[in-house]
Amino acid sequence: MTDCGCEKAKAELEEYLHNELKADDAADICDHIANCPDCANEAHIGEVLTIAVQRACRETAPEDLRAQVLLSIREIQSSH
Structure with a gap:
């Protein structure tokens, strides 16, 4: 393996x-990354952000909010 460089x-x-x-x-x-502290830091930030986004995507809206949004969509669709 060769060092691919920071870029x-x-x-x-x-x-x-x-x-x-x-x-x-x-x-x-x-x-x-194992040998470059700057890139290791970038990788750590990327990992933390990736985990946060994955966690946020698993969360669901409360049922009453979901119902309100769907009702609004139906009302808009029926008026067009």
Whole structure:
């Protein structure tokens, strides 16, 4: 493996965090992150944000709010 450098690591960080890279590219970025404090910090922030977004997407709206939104949508659709 070779050090891919900060530019490549930061450019492909999101894909790396979502396991969307080829194994060789992911290994290069992982190795770089392990040896670069600045990129390791960026990766940590990305991981925290990814977890927060995933958690937020699992939450559901309260049933009464959901019903109100659906009613509003139906009213708008029926008036067009």
